[in-house]
Structures are given as structure tokens and as C-alpha cells.
Amino acid sequence: MCADTPEYKETLNLPKTDFPMRAGLPKREPGWLERWNKIDVYGKLRQKAEDGSRKPFTLHDGPPYANGHLHIGHALNKTIKDMIVRSHQMMGFDARYVPGWDCHGLPIEWKIEEQYRKKGKNKDEVDVVDFRQECRAFADNWVGIQREEFKRLGITGNWDDPYLTMNFHAEAVIAEEFMKFLMNGTLYQGSKPVMWSPVEKTALAEAEIEYHDHKSHTIWVPFSLAAGEGDLAEARVVIWTTTPWTIPSNKAVAYNEKVAYGLYRVDATQEESWTNPGDLYVFADALAADALEKSRVTEFTKLRDVATSEFDGVILKHPLHGVDGAEGFWDYDVPMIDGDHVTDDAGTGFVHTAPSHGADDYECFVKRNWLDRMTHNVGEESEFLSHVPFFAGLRILDHKGKEGKANNAVIAKLVEAGGIIARGRVTHSYPHSWRSKAPIIFRNTPQWFASVDREVGDGQDEMGKTIRERALNSIDQLVKWWPQTGRNRLYSMIESRPDWVLSRQRAWGVPLTCFTKKDTLPTDPDFLLRDAAVNARISEAFEKDGADAWYAEGAKERFIGDAANPDDYDQVFDVLDVWFDSGSTHSFVLRDREDGTEDGIADVYMEGTDQHRGWFHSSLLQACGTKGRAPYRNVVTHGFTLDEKGNKMSKSLGNTIVPETVVKQYGADILRLWVAQTDYMADQRIGPEILKGTADSYRRLRNTMRFMLGSLSDFDEADRVAPADMPELEQWVLHRLAELDQQVRTGYQSFDFNGVWQAVFNFATVDLSSFYFDIRKDVLYCDGNTDRAKAARTVLDILFHRLTSWLAPVLVFTMEEVWLERYPGEESSIHLTDIPETPAAWLNEPLAAKWSQVRQARRVVTAALEVQRTDKVIGASLEAAPVVHVREAEMLDALKSVSFDDICITSAIQLTGDPMPAEAFRLPEVEGVGVVFEKADGEKCQRCWKILPDVGQHAHAATCKRCNDALG
Structure with a gap:
């Protein structure tokens, strides 16, 4: 709607906003990242919890390997984690996130060996500590690169102080956790067939x-x-x-x-x-x-x-x-x-x-x-x-x-x-x-094993006496699984698994910090040196110098000390399976850090489905051996990312999607929105066409937000209207908000981002853009400062705060942009707010049932007018004044009790219970409603474009009474 003449156009209350139609995310997102870093959003959120008013919520990060650029699986994984953390923070928790990296093990060691091979160097001729230092430097370099790549995706967290398995404290604790197995009787050396790589030895x-x-x-x-x-x-x-x-x-x-x-x-x-x-x-x-x-x-x-x-x-x-x-x-x-x-x-x-x-x-x-x-x-x-x-x-x-x-x-x-x-x-x-x-x-080969069926001699028997019993009981009694199939998969693996092979014949890792007695069989009780003082000396040295201390000259003599004759013992130089490293992270992250948890147990572990045999599995075994129970309360699993045809991604097939490329073309918010649109607990697909569809959904939502911003440009708190004083249409919107608030909170609590997105997006595009906004544009533009215009702007303000906070965990950059458009300020941020509490009193089921009938009838009217528009009988719906025949008395009363002509965006409408004539337009899915087309009678108001009989009869030429009054 728009005035026909310039002088009337100036009198309309048209939307005013600098919020651009084109997002320009690739160029603008880095600026928001800098701003968040400058104002320390993550730190401010932690400060909000210092008074103890917020319950802690901790997602423990499964560490990726620090050995290469991010792939699409990394982006999916970290974005889901970010949405979990942000949504719980905005629901009133103190949601902490400490990112981490797996820094030991074959993947990194293999890269260094590849470099050696290219130079014609032999790894075995290099001093082991020098070799380990090269591995450490390699990992450290990739930690820095990956950290910036993760931050570019909008991932929030304690980036200044992540956890690394190669930090000295981490290495000390990993050794301590291993020595618990040594002391509790589950560690043994056995000779059995293991999967062996002749290439990696x-x-x-x-x-x-x-x-x-x-x-x-x-x-x-x-x-x-x-x-x-x-x-x-x-x-x-x-x-x-x-x-x-x-x-x-x-x-x-x-x-x-x-x-x-x-x-x-x-x-x-x-x-x-x-x-x-x-x-x-x-x-x-x-x-x-x-x-x-x-x-x-x-x-x-x-x-x-x-x-x-x-x-x-x-x-x-x-x-x-x-x-x-x-x-x-x-x-x-x-x-x-x-x-x-x-x-x-x-x-x-x-x-x-x-x-x-x-x-x-x-x-x-x-x-x-x-x-x-x-x-x-x-x-x-x-x-x-x-x-x-x-x-x-x-x-x-x-x-x-x-x-x-x-x-x-x-x-x-x-x-x-x-x-x-x-x-x-x-x-x-x-x-x-x-x-x-x-x-x-x-x-x-002779290897070191943790027995899953020996009794663990630590007295923590609530979940069972053996690691297997504790793990199986934890799975069923202590952990919730998302989806439930994850429980079945891990349970069957634990039920039938053999003993855990802890040893690797490599150099870059935490060594198995134990000593074996010479000329003694592994089955002999004295084969292993078990001494608390020896363990304490090892731990102290690792805390000070890292695991390299194990390889220092005289290490055996220094660690054994007076506990035994060092000449009687051999020092073990195998390193721990890297899954033991990552399985132990609960101890040096959750237990030991200030931003850890009180009981050393995480609220959530979230990884891909392959981690049922990986991190979920090793963490469960490790913790059951040292804590007596699982280190997590919830386990969330995502599937694999496939191309658009459902094929596995492969460089040789040329069907890979690189996160950096998507971010450069569309922006990180589009990648995040793709994550939210997928059912990530199953395998999901991505490709150029899918991303185009995601970008289209984003544009539609952006238009909705832009309309709200423009319509709220002159909103004044003094004009706020109480819900009880609002027209029914506004009360219906509040009812829908109350419904959605429950749906959004439940969805976030159950990690269902697809459900949250679909509910909010459908509400924004169907209930708002195609219905409420479509109807209320006339009031907002033309009414002046009437009570119903104030009520509409009040509802828009309420909508603004709900939509921005509901979507902030998903579209972190865009919702910040929307927020700052209304609330600029040096330290203003949507991410420092919570989802507003929505009064249960807004729920109004009888009103919702009534307006369901109103919307059904409206569908018939708009479909009937579309036929006339297609046939070029009319150009716009305001040229119509249809007769609407309604069979059911209850629906007829409902339509008569509202301004049904405004709802249908017609200049007039006639409602009748008379039998509908044969020529009446009907929709098969809406029984009992028929529409007979009639043109509107009167002249066109040059300000609001309605065709009404009274146009031209007022002080302001060619206006209707409503517009004449608005002009004063």
C-alpha cells in the first residue's frame, strides 16, 4: 500500500531502517568477531554467573587432531556444539565451553615422518626428545590455524585458554590416570594378536x-x-x-x-x-x-x-x-x-x-x-x-x-x-x-592391556566391580542418548569388546609410566613396580617438564629412587594409545579447571556416530576404570556429511565442500543455517544447490526482520499497550508466541535445532509475513497514532525480542546485526541477553480456535481474489468487496466479530449465512465457505488505496474518513 500523490505519501508512517536487504555477510562477519573479542562477550557471560544465580552447564569438547585445515565435518560438529552452548546460556544457564585439541599420536607423528622421508632422514636416527619437540611444534602450529578457522564460524568459547593434551599438566594427569590402572590391578602385559600396521610399525x-x-x-x-x-x-x-x-x-x-x-x-x-x-x-x-x-x-x-x-x-x-x-x-x-x-x-x-x-x-x-x-x-x-x-x-x-x-x-x-x-x-x-x-x-605381540573383566580394586563399586559392568550400567542408568540408537550401538560394543590395548610402539605421546622387574614373568605379582611414591615423583616431573621427562638421562633411577633397586627393573617406552589421552580429558578439563565441573562430569558429550567406537567409548572405559562411572550425562550424536546425491565426500570425486569456501561465498551464518536445517542426528547432505536453498531461506527471514525493524523505528515505550487491551489479532499473535516459546525451549533442551528452526521460520514467514504483517501494514502505515497501531507496534517489539533471542544461537552474526540496529552501544550484544520469559497467560486456546476458523475462511477469500487477479478483472485485492457465504453459524459469528475486510485486505466484505449460489468459489479443503466476487463500491482513497463510498466527502481531498482523521 502506498499513497498515489507525493503530499499524501509523506504523511504515511512507512518503515524506516538502515538495515540492508543484502547481508554482505562474508565482509561484515569479521567485524562482529572483532567486536565480540573487544568487549569480551564470553568473559562477561561468565561474570553474570559469579553470584551463583545461574546453574552451570558444560559441554565437554571432543578434541580434533591438530594436523590440518578444517573439513565440513569439523564445521558441522563445532557448529552443533556452539548451538548447544549458546542456547543453554540464553535459557538461563552458565554455559561453559572449553575447546580442546588432541595433540599426540600417530596422525601428527606420521606427518613428521613424511617430512623426514622427503629429506631422506631416518626417524630412528633422531634423538627421541628432539623428535617429540618437532611433533609438539607441528601440533602447536595447527592449533593456532584451526582456532582461527573455528572462530570464523562464530564458535564461542574460552579460546584464550583451550585445553591441549600436550600441555604439561595434561600430560601429568594422563600419566596419573594410567597409573591408577597400574595400582588398581586392571593393567597387565599380555601377548595376543592385535591389529598391526607394518607401515606405521x-x-x-x-x-x-x-x-x-x-x-x-x-x-x-x-x-x-x-x-x-x-x-x-x-x-x-x-x-x-x-x-x-x-x-x-x-x-x-x-x-x-x-x-x-x-x-x-x-x-x-x-x-x-x-x-x-x-x-x-x-x-x-x-x-x-x-x-x-x-x-x-x-x-x-x-x-x-x-x-x-x-x-x-x-x-x-x-x-x-x-x-x-x-x-x-x-x-x-x-x-x-x-x-x-x-x-x-x-x-x-x-x-x-x-x-x-x-x-x-x-x-x-x-x-x-x-x-x-x-x-x-x-x-x-x-x-x-x-x-x-x-x-x-x-x-x-x-x-x-x-x-x-x-x-x-x-x-x-x-x-x-x-x-x-x-x-x-x-x-x-x-x-x-x-x-x-x-x-x-x-x-x-607383547602389549599392555586394561582388563575390562578384572575387579577394579578401588572401592567405587556403585555401578559394578569391573570396567565392563560399570560401563554397561552407566549406559543404562546414568546417560541419556540422543538419538536412542546411540545407546544400543555403544552397549553392544562394550558388551562384546575384548580388553583394551593401551600400548603403541611410537614416540609422540604420553609414555606408559611403569617399570617391569627383570627375569620375571608378566603373570608374577611382582612383575610391575607399584609404589605411590614412585608415581608421585613421575607426576611431579611431568607437571614441571612434561612427558619428555620420561626420556631424560637417569630418569629410571630418579623416579624409582629408594623404592627398589633400579637395576632390577626395565623402563617401559611404549606410549599410550591416543584414545587413552582423549578418554582422560574429563580429569584435566572437567575436574581440574576452574571452568570445569564440580563433580568432574560433563552435561553433554557431542560427536559423530563414529565416536561410539572412538571417544564416547574410550572416555567411558577410562572413566569407569578411574571414576567408577561414565564422565557424561548426555551423549548427542551426529551423522556423516554426504554430497547432494548422498555420496561420501572424496577429493578424488571432486565432491568435497570446504567450510572456508562456503564462508567466503555466503558467510558463516549460511553454513550455520544449513546445520540448523538438517536432521543432523542422521546423515546429512550439502552441495551448491542445497546451499542456494539455504541462502534463499535466509533472505526470507532477513526480510521479516527488516520489516520489523522499519516498523519499530518510532516505537515509544510510553505507547506500549497491555495485552488485555489489545485487539484479538494481536492477542492471537501473543498466543502463538507463548506456544512457540515452549516449543523453542523444549527443542533447545533436546538438542533439536532443526525443530526449533522449522518452527520459528514457519512462524516468521507464514504466521507473520504472509498473515499478520500483511494485514497490519495498513494500520501501521495509515492509522496514525491510534490504539490499534500502538498495539501492533507493541506486538512487533515483543516479536523482536523473541525472534532475535530464539535465533541468536543459530544465526549469531545476523541476530547481532538486527539487535544493534535497535540497541547500538559500545557493549551492546544480543549474546549478552537471555531468551525473555513469556507469560503463560498469553496462551488462549479458545481464541486460537476461533482464529483458526478466521484463517480458514480468509484462505478461501484470497484464493477467490487470486482468480480475479489472474484474469485481470482486478489489479489488487482492495478493488474487491466480495460476498462470503458461511454455512456454519459458529464460523459466521466468528467472522462477524472481527474486521474481516481488513483481514482479507479488501475494501469491503459482506458476510451471510444464506445458501451459497452455484457460481460461488470454493476450496475443497475448507468446507462450508463460498465466495461470490463483487467489485468495491466508491472512490479510491489517494492515501490508503481503499475504495470506499465516503472518499472525497472530508476536509482532505480524495481521502477516506480514517485517513482524513489521521491527517488532522
């Missing part, structure tokens, strides 16, 4: 593994019976394996009592075959035909069923038994054992068992107390050790992770010994190191 945790397709050798190997009776004595039991290199370490053959087996005779073969007519083999019935076909058998006969009871006590010969030149190396008994892990899905129904190179194999030997039968045939570079005949020095994988010579050599020797009946290749999913991307092997 270290054990790896499950969280450091990813699976890729890998082409492996497959071989079918027959085992002869060492002794037996009847037809079975002449038969051979056939195994199938995809790791020929493990055959030299075979110690048993497993079967399953639930699988059906048979005795098979070869009747005919192809010309070239490693089998002969008359040979007898035992297979699972479901797999016999396939195995025999692979060995080029053309005809065979099943002679009989073989009961698994016939395997009881059967001893087999190793396929390399008696081979010339082996000096009896494989001339040992190979027992047949039962195992639940054996299936008849693939292979032969029998599983070759090498307990030093497989988890199931190892467990079978643990069950039988056969650990003295373990082999130590493979070294840290995946090479066969010198004592292994024929294969000594041959590598399974080379230094780049490519196949070495070991597999082919083993296969060739088996062929020579008659120990193979078929071979092939298979492509299957195989574990790889997530760092080097190279395949790993399972290798038996």
Missing part, C-alpha cells in the same frame, strides 16, 4: 581402522590325520584361508558341532589337478561341491555323513610336517577343536586356527588355557623372523603396504609339500589403517 585400535576392498589369495589346504581308525584315518580335513602367510603359524583346526559334515571320495579329475582319484576328504556338506570344483574334481562321491563326535581327540599333522630342511619345525600335533565362529557360509566348514594372528583363534586358545602354544613368527615390519624355516625375512606387506613375497612363498612351499588342493583370488572387505590407508595384519 605400531598396534592400532579399532577406531583407527577403516575397511576397503582388498584382493587376497585363497587356498584350500588339506590336513592329514596323525593317527586314526577306519576310513576317516585315510581322509584329509580341508581348510580354506585368505591369509596363506598364517599357515606357518597354524596350531589347530576348528569345526562347529552345528555344521553337517561328510566324507567325500574323488572319482575323476581334470588333467591338471592337485587331487587324485581315490583321495578322501572331509568337508561341510554345504561347501563340498564348490571346494571340489575349485580343485578341478569332475566326479566325486559322498561316502557317508561324518558326525562331529568323530573329531573328538583327533590330532592332525601340519601341512608342512616332515618337510625336508625344516628340521622338524612343524612336526607338532595339530588338534581339532570346536568353535562357534565356524560356519558353512564359505570355505570348507573347517577353520585353520593360528592363535597369534586372529581374534577368534586366540579366544579358542584362551578358553582352553593353551596360551603357551602361541607363536612369535612375524616381526614388526610383517617379516617372518629368522627362526622360521624357508620364509625368514620375507615380508607379508612391504613398507608401502603393498603385497610382499611371503604369501607366494608359502603357497609355493605348500604345493611342493602336497599341502594344497586349490588356490584362487577373492576381493573382500579388509581392514586398513585410516592414516596410511595400507592394509594391516593381525600379529601376536
Whole structure:
């Protein structure tokens, strides 16, 4: 609406604001960051809580690695955390956020080694402390870079004092936490198969593994019976394996009592075959035909069923038994054992068992107390050790992770010994190191473990006596899971997990601060030196000089002191699994810092779903071993970020989205809005088209905020109207605000940012822009200082404070811009305010029900007028004065009780209960309302554009009475 003549246009109360339509976020956001830093918003928020009036709320930050620029997953993760912190702060909490970084471990060490390789340097020739200092400097540099990248996204927090796992105090506490395991009896040294990277020369945790397709050798190997009776004595039991290199370490053959087996005779073969007519083999019935076909058998006969009871006590010969030149190396008994892990899905129904190179194999030997039968045939570079005949020095994988010579050599020797009946290749999913991307092997090595099933000798038994019991009980009794599927995933992992491998054969990390007695077995009670004074000296040294103190000359003697004879002990130089570092952060962040928590427990841990096997997992185990319970009350999980087609992002595919690029093109608020628009607890998608849609939603919201700012330019507190004195339309808006306030608070409390955004955005664009603002523009522009104009501006002021505070946790820059447009000032900031309390008295369900009917009827009227506009019968809705037929008396009364012509933005309207004529316009979804179009009668007011009979009859020419009165 706008006056037709210049002199009348000047009399309208049109919106006035300098708030620009175009946001220009990429250029303007850095200025707000500088301003927040200058006025110390984060510090001022902490000061607000000094009187104890605000309940603390702490989100503990899962530390990213300090080793590269941010990717889109980082941006998603930190933005969700920021929204959690900001929303709880604005709901009245003292919401603290201490950002942190994981600074130790293979990812950083690997980068330094890469630099060495490029220079032709050998890491092993560098002094360990010098090497560690290079790792520290590398991490420190990336902490600085990532900190600025995170801040650019609008992330609030204690950036001046983050936590770093390489800080001296952190290293001291990590060592102290490890020594609690030493003292409470859960630490032990064991020899068992672990996932081993020959490229990185270290054990790896499950969280450091990813699976890729890998082409492996497959071989079918027959085992002869060492002794037996009847037809079975002449038969051979056939195994199938995809790791020929493990055959030299075979110690048993497993079967399953639930699988059906048979005795098979070869009747005919192809010309070239490693089998002969008359040979007898035992297979699972479901797999016999396939195995025999692979060995080029053309005809065979099943002679009989073989009961698994016939395997009881059967001893087999190793396929390399008696081979010339082996000096009896494989001339040992190979027992047949039962195992639940054996299936008849693939292979032969029998599983070759090498307990030093497989988890199931190892467990079978643990069950039988056969650990003295373990082999130590493979070294840290995946090479066969010198004592292994024929294969000594041959590598399974080379230094780049490519196949070495070991597999082919083993296969060739088996062929020579008659120990193979078929071979092939298979492509299957195989574990790889997530760092080097190279395949790993399972290798038996002495490692340090934390037992999850030994009783923890610390007396903190409320959640259970063992780490596993405490973890499982914590999951169900102490923690809320968002989404609940996170509980199920972690519970099943903890329920079935083996002992925690704590040791890594690396240099950059916190060492396992313990000493072992020489010439003593690990099972001996005196094997480990357990002494509180020794531990205290280690802790004190680490606090002063960091973990490098462990490597100083004379460290062993200084730490052991008079507790024992240092010459009787060896110092352990393995470093802790980096997941132990990050799992311990609750102790030196939540427990020890002033901005930590009173009980050392976080309100929220929030990470990606992969952290069920990572940080959520290690933090739970670590805390259950030292605190007796989980270190968190809520665990929130986000999914993975995919491209627009739902594909995993990959540099090779060219479908990656870099946060910095989005920020430069659109601004950080658009990236933050994308986060809020996603259902982040599932996998989410991002790409150019999605970002365009996000930017469009942003523009629509910005227009809403701009209209409010312009209409409030002359708002005066003296003109504020009490809710009870407002027109029904304004009271309805207040009702919607009261509804939304509950929805927003509940949404923020349950970390549902998508729900909050959708509710507020729909309200702003549908209830406000398309309904309330559309209707009230006429009053705001044309009424002058009437009571209903004052009421409308009062509601706009109330809306302003709710919308800016509700959306401030999401659109941190834009809501600051909106706020400062009304409240400029050197230390003014929306982020220093709370969400206003909204009176429950504003809720008015009867009024809402009535206005639901009014809006339904309005939809029919506006749709009817749109037909006339499309047909060019009218140009604007003010040219109409429709007749509205309403069947239901209740709705008719509702429409008659309000200014329905103003609500429909027509110059006049006639409401009637008469039956609607056939030509009346209807909407199928709104029954009982029909509209007959009529043009408005009268002249057009040159100020408000309404067509009314009284125009021209007043002192001011060509105006209606309302406009004439406004002009005075």
C-alpha cells in the first residue's frame, strides 16, 4: 500500500531502517568477531554467573587432531556444539565451553615422518626428545590455524585458554590416570594378536581402522590325520584361508558341532589337478561341491555323513610336517577343536586356527588355557623372523603396504609339500589403517592391556566391580542418548569388546609410566613396580617438564629412587594409545579447571556416530576404570556429511565442500543455517544447490526482520499497550508466541535445532509475513497514532525480542546485526541477553480456535481474489468487496466479530449465512465457505488505496474518513 500523490505519501508512517536487504555477510562477519573479542562477550557471560544465580552447564569438547585445515565435518560438529552452548546460556544457564585439541599420536607423528622421508632422514636416527619437540611444534602450529578457522564460524568459547593434551599438566594427569590402572590391578602385559600396521610399525585400535576392498589369495589346504581308525584315518580335513602367510603359524583346526559334515571320495579329475582319484576328504556338506570344483574334481562321491563326535581327540599333522630342511619345525600335533565362529557360509566348514594372528583363534586358545602354544613368527615390519624355516625375512606387506613375497612363498612351499588342493583370488572387505590407508595384519605381540573383566580394586563399586559392568550400567542408568540408537550401538560394543590395548610402539605421546622387574614373568605379582611414591615423583616431573621427562638421562633411577633397586627393573617406552589421552580429558578439563565441573562430569558429550567406537567409548572405559562411572550425562550424536546425491565426500570425486569456501561465498551464518536445517542426528547432505536453498531461506527471514525493524523505528515505550487491551489479532499473535516459546525451549533442551528452526521460520514467514504483517501494514502505515497501531507496534517489539533471542544461537552474526540496529552501544550484544520469559497467560486456546476458523475462511477469500487477479478483472485485492457465504453459524459469528475486510485486505466484505449460489468459489479443503466476487463500491482513497463510498466527502481531498482523521 502506498499513497498515489507525493503530499499524501509523506504523511504515511512507512518503515524506516538502515538495515540492508543484502547481508554482505562474508565482509561484515569479521567485524562482529572483532567486536565480540573487544568487549569480551564470553568473559562477561561468565561474570553474570559469579553470584551463583545461574546453574552451570558444560559441554565437554571432543578434541580434533591438530594436523590440518578444517573439513565440513569439523564445521558441522563445532557448529552443533556452539548451538548447544549458546542456547543453554540464553535459557538461563552458565554455559561453559572449553575447546580442546588432541595433540599426540600417530596422525601428527606420521606427518613428521613424511617430512623426514622427503629429506631422506631416518626417524630412528633422531634423538627421541628432539623428535617429540618437532611433533609438539607441528601440533602447536595447527592449533593456532584451526582456532582461527573455528572462530570464523562464530564458535564461542574460552579460546584464550583451550585445553591441549600436550600441555604439561595434561600430560601429568594422563600419566596419573594410567597409573591408577597400574595400582588398581586392571593393567597387565599380555601377548595376543592385535591389529598391526607394518607401515606405521605400531598396534592400532579399532577406531583407527577403516575397511576397503582388498584382493587376497585363497587356498584350500588339506590336513592329514596323525593317527586314526577306519576310513576317516585315510581322509584329509580341508581348510580354506585368505591369509596363506598364517599357515606357518597354524596350531589347530576348528569345526562347529552345528555344521553337517561328510566324507567325500574323488572319482575323476581334470588333467591338471592337485587331487587324485581315490583321495578322501572331509568337508561341510554345504561347501563340498564348490571346494571340489575349485580343485578341478569332475566326479566325486559322498561316502557317508561324518558326525562331529568323530573329531573328538583327533590330532592332525601340519601341512608342512616332515618337510625336508625344516628340521622338524612343524612336526607338532595339530588338534581339532570346536568353535562357534565356524560356519558353512564359505570355505570348507573347517577353520585353520593360528592363535597369534586372529581374534577368534586366540579366544579358542584362551578358553582352553593353551596360551603357551602361541607363536612369535612375524616381526614388526610383517617379516617372518629368522627362526622360521624357508620364509625368514620375507615380508607379508612391504613398507608401502603393498603385497610382499611371503604369501607366494608359502603357497609355493605348500604345493611342493602336497599341502594344497586349490588356490584362487577373492576381493573382500579388509581392514586398513585410516592414516596410511595400507592394509594391516593381525600379529601376536607383547602389549599392555586394561582388563575390562578384572575387579577394579578401588572401592567405587556403585555401578559394578569391573570396567565392563560399570560401563554397561552407566549406559543404562546414568546417560541419556540422543538419538536412542546411540545407546544400543555403544552397549553392544562394550558388551562384546575384548580388553583394551593401551600400548603403541611410537614416540609422540604420553609414555606408559611403569617399570617391569627383570627375569620375571608378566603373570608374577611382582612383575610391575607399584609404589605411590614412585608415581608421585613421575607426576611431579611431568607437571614441571612434561612427558619428555620420561626420556631424560637417569630418569629410571630418579623416579624409582629408594623404592627398589633400579637395576632390577626395565623402563617401559611404549606410549599410550591416543584414545587413552582423549578418554582422560574429563580429569584435566572437567575436574581440574576452574571452568570445569564440580563433580568432574560433563552435561553433554557431542560427536559423530563414529565416536561410539572412538571417544564416547574410550572416555567411558577410562572413566569407569578411574571414576567408577561414565564422565557424561548426555551423549548427542551426529551423522556423516554426504554430497547432494548422498555420496561420501572424496577429493578424488571432486565432491568435497570446504567450510572456508562456503564462508567466503555466503558467510558463516549460511553454513550455520544449513546445520540448523538438517536432521543432523542422521546423515546429512550439502552441495551448491542445497546451499542456494539455504541462502534463499535466509533472505526470507532477513526480510521479516527488516520489516520489523522499519516498523519499530518510532516505537515509544510510553505507547506500549497491555495485552488485555489489545485487539484479538494481536492477542492471537501473543498466543502463538507463548506456544512457540515452549516449543523453542523444549527443542533447545533436546538438542533439536532443526525443530526449533522449522518452527520459528514457519512462524516468521507464514504466521507473520504472509498473515499478520500483511494485514497490519495498513494500520501501521495509515492509522496514525491510534490504539490499534500502538498495539501492533507493541506486538512487533515483543516479536523482536523473541525472534532475535530464539535465533541468536543459530544465526549469531545476523541476530547481532538486527539487535544493534535497535540497541547500538559500545557493549551492546544480543549474546549478552537471555531468551525473555513469556507469560503463560498469553496462551488462549479458545481464541486460537476461533482464529483458526478466521484463517480458514480468509484462505478461501484470497484464493477467490487470486482468480480475479489472474484474469485481470482486478489489479489488487482492495478493488474487491466480495460476498462470503458461511454455512456454519459458529464460523459466521466468528467472522462477524472481527474486521474481516481488513483481514482479507479488501475494501469491503459482506458476510451471510444464506445458501451459497452455484457460481460461488470454493476450496475443497475448507468446507462450508463460498465466495461470490463483487467489485468495491466508491472512490479510491489517494492515501490508503481503499475504495470506499465516503472518499472525497472530508476536509482532505480524495481521502477516506480514517485517513482524513489521521491527517488532522
